[in-house]
Amino acid sequence: MSSFQVYNSLTRQKERFESLIPGKVGMYVCGPTVSGESHLGHARPFITFDILYRYLRHLGYEVRYVRNITDAGHFEEEGRESEDKISKKAVLEKLEPMELVQKYTNLFHWAMREFNNLEPSIEPTATGHIVEQIVMIERIIADGYAYVVNGSVYFDVEKYHADFGAKGMQYGILSGRIIEDQLETTRELEFQDEKRSKMDFALWKNAAPEHIMRWKSPWGIGFPGWHIECSAMSSKYLGEEFDIHGGGMDLQFPHHECEIAQSAVCHHKIPARFWLHNNMITINGRKMGKSYNNVIKLSELFSGAHEILTQGYSPMTVRFFILQTHYRSTLDFSNDALQAAEKGLRRLWEAFGQLNKLDTDSRAIIAAGDPDLEQKCYEVLSRLDEDMADDLNTAKVLAGLFELVPVINSIKDGHIKIDALTTATLRMMKDQFSTYLVDIFGLKEERKQDDQKLGAVLQLIAEIRKDARSRKDYATSDKIRDQLLNAGIQLKDEKDGGVSWELV
RNA sequence: GGUCCUGUGGCCGAGUGGCUAGGCAGAGCUCUGCAAAAGCUUCUACAGCGGUUCGAAUCCGCUCGGGACCUCCA
Structure with missing residues (x-):
């Protein structure tokens, strides 16, 4: 232990x-x-x-x-x-x-x-x-x-x-x-x-x-x-x-x-x-509290239904946002900061996904093709445990993980050959990412779509269907409408030519 | 008024004596049918003034700014 x-x-x-x-x-x-x-x-x-x-x-x-x-x-x-x-x-x-x-x-x-x-x-x-x-x-x-x-x-x-x-x-x-x-x-x-x-x-x-x-x-x-x-x-x-x-x-x-x-x-x-x-979370530099009348309820935070919010922020975005700051520091809330967290988390999480796809089983690389990179990765990976053990410095651990993101993506894109690193280091990378992101930080995959994005998609589909109808390509337009209905989405043609939709 | 914390680059935020933090945004390049994504390179720091030290964002003092607790509060 x-x-x-x-x-x-x-x-x-x-x-x-x-x-x-x-x-x-x-x-x-x-x-x-x-x-x-x-x-x-x-x-x-x-x-x-x-x-x-x-x-x-x-x-x-x-x-x-x-x-x-x-x-x-x-x-x-x-x-x-x-x-x-x-x-x-x-x-x-x-x-x-x-x-x-x-x-x-x-x-x-x-x-x-x-x-x-x-x-x-x-x-x-x-x-x-x-x-x-x-x-x-x-x-x-x-x-x-x-x-x-x-x-x-x-x-x-x-x-x-x-x-x-x-x-x-x-x-x-x-x-x-x-x-x-x-x-x-x-x-x-x-x-x-x-x-x-x-x-x-x-x-x-x-x-x-x-x-x-x-x-x-x-x-x-x-x-x-x-x-x-x-x-x-x-x-x-x-x-x-x-x-x-x-x-x-x-x-x-x-x-x-x-x-x-x-x-x-x-x-x-x-x-x-x-x-x-x-420490406290502040909003515009001021502590959030009932007496300050600047309280954002969690349901509002997730949905974006609050005047301070320019959009909703998912629970994992908020969790990640909190982890990016040491727990004993005050954490100032802002839309910019949350949006940065949202993007950062997405990048980190996608790299984690790519990492897990790398083949570390079929062959064993014992000598690193790039000793310098091997050394750097090993040091970064080893430091994670030290940082976490030092008063739960989650911010530093995350910074360390981010340092490895370009390495992972470069291997994926072929800029770095997979045999640049030893299999042992790649496995360690997988282990550490999984240990910290999933086990200790408790991050998880989130549903990607939300109503806003679904709306954008449906708007696009509705336009395609409208084009098809204008070409009298009713086979296509009806296929769109019927299959959406099968999927639980009902399109409604409005009198003014617009289209609305409803989940059924 | 009392006690304590804090002031880092466009934004968010690590870092407590010498060594690149990191994220987001910006710029250039590569890749790409276009775009996105991704990669590479790169610009903006350590509130101000003084002191200690070979050397300070990091220690000390003062000034200015912000905040917390002293009252329900996560």
């Missing part, structure tokens, strides 16, 4: 990855809140960690990959008006909360399949783990690190910090925040009557009568706070200490920081050893 290194947000440096149990990896990734349809920004963590999941498996690890579904609704902590996103929208759409959640969960799963993301090993829901969350909260209260106010429970950050800071688990350890500074910063707190300190966060919230999502608890009717689910579910399925915890950079604080605090009280240790955070 070869080794690799990743950047650990907890230590703020690259570290050699080693799992707690040899050969096995426990990985938890914060999943989506299914109160709405997933957008472009959501694509990045789930693709990034899918790559990591695939890579770990490629290296020979047995991985338990847990990715939650947050379906209980998150709440504004210091909120102006404490509102549950899910229940609020449920009222607007006149749906049962669970019906709404199911709808967006299904859409999320659809998008993940489109991206060719592997399914996680376990996909637990917050609503399915209310009991586990309550048990955890009770433990935190029993140990004195939480207090009850009006049916709500809050985590006492300052007490935690004082006690656990001495044990190397200070609040702020992950995000690099200094709690003392945080407390000093004067920030207007209008609805802080219940919390003892502004740093405190909710473990359980009392539910107002009109609140739809509600569960019985020792503190009354309410719903869980927004960090406890991940602590409860990760420890249930991966243990009190596991290998990797991943998510978007925006979750580093406060979400993951709070997770650490909750878990530390219950289990006396930081729950995960490696904390990985992907």
